[in-house]
Amino acid sequence: MNSRKALGALLFISLGLFILLGQLGWIVGNLIGWLVPIAMILLGYYGVKHGKGFIGWILLIIGTVSLLGKMSGLIGWLIAIGLIWYGLRMLKPKRAA
Template sequence: MRMNRHSGLALLLILFGALILFNKFGFHTGHLMSYLFPVAMIGLGWLGVKNGKSLIGFVLLAIGGLILLAKLSGLIAIAFAIGLIIYGISLLKKKPSVY
């Protein structure tokens, strides 16, 4: 199988379809499925912008991005907390400057 510019999209569509089928047949992938819809909206929005349908593309990108941002808010909060801790430790280790 040769990879061309449409192979990535085809593989992504196959993956999304397989996830939906697994969920319908009882192999619960609920946590993964909750990210499928916003990622698909972002992908369709990007495709719309790329193909000249900028209004609907940007609307889908914005809505998908907001939904995904809400779903990732817990991870973003953890990353922010870790960043604050690392910054605080770096401030404590920094030698005070003498004026």
């Protein structure tokens, strides 16, 4: 077995263990919920770069949608803060030139 296959096998084994541990509740928070979409995005990018465009794009799209779903709360907070900031700037009188 060459080193690339060994590294791939170890990656699959570790991801599988993380998923099992996440299902059992041993990992703090939702680490697996964030790790799997990020891994899908990275694997999709790797696939696109190395000639496996179809499966690469599928992994990229699914991983991105999953990650955006995880980040929806943060995105909501950022939009709310941006709207408040913009509204406050609109209330300030403009300086004459």
